[in-house]
Amino acid sequence: MTQAATVRHLPTMAAHYSPAVLPVKTHVTACPPALFAAVSEELFRPLSDHYPALYWSILAALYERKFESVALELPRREAVEIAEDVLRESPEWAERREALVAGTDAPDAAASADSFASEDTVLRRTAGRLVSRLERSGWFYFEYYKGIGEVLNFRPHPARIMGALMSAARDEQPPLPGFAHGVALLLQPESVAAKPGLAIAGVKRQTMEFSRELKILHGSIRESTERLTAREITAAGILEEALDRYEDRVRRNYHQLKTRDNFYRWRLDIVSRLDQLEGDDWVIEEAARWYAEQARVAPDAGRERVLEDLESIRQQIDSLPRVLREIDERNQRFTGIALRRLTYLLKNDARTEAHLQGIIELLVRREVDGLDVPLYRCELLGDSFLYRPRRRRAPVAPQPVAARPPVDETAVRTAFAKRIADPYSRARLEAYVQALLDGRESVATSDLRVGSDADYVRLIHVVGLAGRAAFVFAPDACPQGCAGGCDACRVDAGQYVLPAGHLSLAPPKP
Incomplete structure (x- = not known):
């Protein structure tokens, strides 16, 4: 198929391969493609006639000779010889010879002549009629070549069809x-x-x-x-x-x-x-x-x-x-x-399991309406027998759903707000410094006593925010004259160490 023909038939391919199992919108052509506008209406008739296996064997042998060998030309004489070999080996020729000879569209004169001809001649003439029947059906045609004579050529579409049929006959599964x-x-x-x-x-x-x-x-x-x-x-x-x-x-x-x-x-x-x-x-x-x-x-x-x-x-x-x-x-x-x-x-032996399996299969396949199986009471089971009868479970009694105690939504919101509030916000730190001063102008860090890690972390935030809030921190001069960082620049506040200095309110802005 040419490239142009490929593109021309793309919408048709979409109609054939659209996924019918899914509820999606698929493109469907207004009318299906006309198959018999491209191939003969008689193409498949020999394969559905009285001798489909024979016609198929001849087609397969001709296809192998034409497309699976190195030779390019297949003369008519050789094509008839191939059909003759297929016919000779076919069971139809041995079992239904007379019906086959009379049922290949032979003219009356040829049929009467066959009755007096030799076996090889009848075989050759019958093979020639089978080849002619396939030619008239549209599988192939004969073209005259100078110096060779009539040469068999498969038509394009039937050749592709034969390729697919040969693959199916050989049970081939092409790689994905x-x-x-x-x-x-x-x-x-x-x-x-x-x-x-x-x-x-x-x-x-x-x-x-x-x-x-x-x-x-x-x-x-x-x-x-x-x-x-x-x-x-x-x-x-x-x-x-x-x-x-x-x-x-x-x-x-x-x-x-x-x-x-x-x-x-x-x-x-x-x-x-x-x-x-x-x-x-x-x-x-x-x-x-x-x-x-x-x-x-x-x-x-x-x-x-x-x-x-x-x-x-x-x-x-x-x-x-x-x-x-x-x-x-x-x-x-x-x-x-x-x-x-x-x-x-x-495991299909004489055990009870195998017999029961066979009985079940017969009943499922509906091959018997019923089975008359005698049943006997089993009284020979001892204490060591592993079977135990099923015990009926006690039904589940309904249980009342426990009522939830009332909840104070206001208290819950307040507690949650306190838990998620930032303890080191500017407003909280300013209020904390105001409480430390308690009306005084300043307070020295040496006078502070830190009781927990939370208090110590809060003082760290206070020193870091000093100068940018409503309070300032003024470090004391080092008695040793260092630039800061020595032990003399620090004071003890309980079990923690703080920088020496004073906290005071920031002067008002002019």
Whole structure:
């Protein structure tokens, strides 16, 4: 598919992969895309005919020869020989030869001629008719090459369909694409600045592919769980499913989701970059111009598609956490079922536990309406038997709710206000100095007696605030003539030491 075609079908992809499990607004096209406008209406008819396995085997052999070998040309003669080999080895040719020869749209003359031809000739003619039937259905066509003759070429869309069918037939689980890292790279400022439209289209394509693969992974876990609960499964089958198939189909991609491609490591960056893109007018205009050029539409239509793609990307990213959570839950459920089922099968012997388990399974599967099981009174249990009957618990009696004593709200507020009030505020310190002076002009620190650490800390605040409040502190001259700091400059106040000096009220300002 060309780049222009890719962009042209982006809204259609959003309609197919929109998360139906979430109550979000999704973009849905007015009408679904017309599949049979691109491929023939007869394309799938041979695979739903009387011989689907035979037609599929021929298509698969031709596809492998055309696309999985080094040769470029596949002449008609070689294509018929491939179909002849497939037909010879098929069980239909051995079991339903006459019906197959008569049911391949053979003309009456050819059918009558086949009745007199040899076995190899009938086989070759039948193979040629099968190839012609697939050609008329639209899977491939024959083109004339000079010097070679007619050469088989698959049509583009059927070739891609065959690739997907071959992958399904081989039970292949492709590795999960590196979505988070790839999207983060596409949303880098330098990538967006170079080609805004190409970056947005690439982000949407990777987001859709990642969402699709996650939902496929979600379904793969469910299928593996269903196979574990099949009645005919054995212990060996459980080990094969849990260790081999589950490893290839689920556990490898699940491990990648939890390690190097962890979505939650990149989610915040991706959402932040989307917010920046939606608010950047230059990016929107450049992307709209690129969309319009690729899809050959008007600039307004290109801008509308850009906004639709950004909205679709955001919706998909918002839906991913729920899908990832469901995958985690189903993976845990699968592990638990595998362990319990394996334990049951390994212990499935003649003990009573195994018989009861089998009876329960029969009743649950509704394979029997009821079981006539004779019950006998057990009278041989001694004192050492570990079973103890259940004891009925005494019902809980209602208890009255204790009434709370009345509270003096005023007293509570007052006490709380005192507790949170600043004890060293300017007003409190000024009131404290006024109380120390008690009408005197000054008071010496040698006359003070400090009774606690709180009083000592308060005096420290008083000395520090002196000169900036309504009081001052004048240090006494040192008798030893030092600049201050010696023992002669300090006085004892109980068990504390204070600087020698006098506290007095500050003179009034002129």
